[in-house]
Amino acid sequence: MKAERMRIDVITTFPKMFEAVLNESIIKRAQQKRKVDIYVHNLRDYSLDKHKKVDDRPYGGGCGMIMKPEPIFRAVDGIFKKRYKKTKTSQSKVKIILLSPQGKLLNHQLAKDLCRYGHLILICGHYEGVDERVRKYLADEEISIGDYVLTGGELPAMVLIDCVVRFIPGVLGNKKSLKxxxxxxxxxxxxxxxxxxxxxxxxxxxxxxxxxxxxxxxxxxxxxxxxxxxxxxxxxxxxxxxxx
Ligand SMILES: C[S@@+](CC[C@H](N)C(=O)[O-])C[C@H]1O[C@@H](n2cnc3c(N)ncnc32)[C@H](O)[C@@H]1O
Structure with missing residues (x-):
């Protein structure tokens, strides 16, 4: 059963990147028709650091910066508390997705399956990647949009939103378009x-x-x-x- 209405929360360090895509064309209309509610959260708002830092050097050395776990866990906790006033485990209609080149490849069928969840939480990585504990203990699934590496999870999140939203009943004017x-x-x-x-x-x-x-x-x-x-x-x- 597809959800009749969806909620999508996006956690990102670059919220402005979403403005153009979410405020145009079919996705814009889907929000106006209340078929989908999309909230973009700035990860820095969940940082406890006085400089709003969300990344740090990798343990064991190596190049690049790794996104810290606390702001990401705090952002997800905040979304859950606001929406359900409950903890993550009791919510079977919610799926927490980490965008990652190591994930399951996004395709037509996966997008259709995701539409069965009433609520998706998308975590966009950046820099050298994300602390492993986010993948292991927070995300329900890792999804990749293709076998190449992008600089961040923002474009993958937008691709995922676009193809999932098309499956919500009533978003496309003509049902036959999908068929x-x-x-x-x-x-x-x-x-x-x-x-x-x-x-x-x-x-x-x-x-x-x-x-x-x-x-x-x-x-x-x-x-x-x-x-x-x-x-x-x-x-x-x-x-x-x-x-x-
Ligand atoms: C530079 S990438 C990090 C790649 C990481 N060092 C690795 O080798 O797996 C930064 C972020 O972009 C996102 N990303 C990059 N390529 C992606 C893809 N093909 N699909 C989904 N997300 C991707 C992920 O969120 C990732 O954490």
């Missing part, structure tokens, strides 16, 4: 065309103008299979999906 798009059935989407009919001699396939819905459907299914076979044959071996 037929790429990866939904482990297939890529069929080719799409709009006006003009003839652009610089490049014409729209005749079948799409035929008005014959059965033929159009057949064309689209065939094209979806053809291009998946051509571009992403690995998808066809995957289990799951709703299958056309």
């Amino acid at each position: 037929f798009e790429s990866l939904q059935n482990n297939l890529l989407e069929y080719p799409q065309y709009t006006r003009p009919l003839n652009f610089r001699g490049m014409r729209v396939p005749r079948v799409l103008l035929s008005g014959d819905h059965k033929k159009i459907e057949e064309f689209r299914i065939k094209e979806a299979w053809r291009r998946t076979l051509q571009k992403r044959p690995d998808l066809l071996k995957r289990k799951g999906g709703d299958c056309l």
Whole structure:
């Protein structure tokens, strides 16, 4: 069961990075429609250090700075206390996610599964990384957005928010948008065309103008299979999906 409404809390040292993404387009509208409430917390607000420091040198030596555990644990405790007036363990609808290149790869199915939680708490790492105790004792899951290393977890958190929010019922105007798009059935989407009919001699396939819905459907299914076979044959071996 997908949550009808979600809450997402983001813990970051760079809250301003989220402003543009969360205040535009579909994500903005989803918040206005109260389908999702997104709160961005500045990690420095949870630091007990007089200079609001949130990182320190690594034990054992080595390069870079490591994000300290206390501000992150305090931020999560603060979110829980405010929202539930209870401790973490009693909340099965909440998932605490550490964005990390070492995590499970984010894909269509994982985003859909995350939508079943009514509440996500996203922890964005930065610098050389995050104190191991955050991963071990606080996060329920580590998620990566791809096999490359970024400078921080902010862009990954925005990517995750964007693809999860699309699955909340009522966020996309047309339910069919989700049903037929790429990866939904482990297939890529069929080719799409709009006006003009003839652009610089490049014409729209005749079948799409035929008005014959059965033929159009057949064309689209065939094209979806053809291009998946051509571009992403690995998808066809995957289990799951709703299958056309
Ligand atoms: C420079 S990275 C640290 C990488 C760390 N030293 C390692 O080798 O695993 C800083 C932060 O960016 C985020 N990050 C970087 N790449 C990511 C990815 N592919 N997916 C999700 N988060 C990522 C994580 O939050 C990470 O703590």
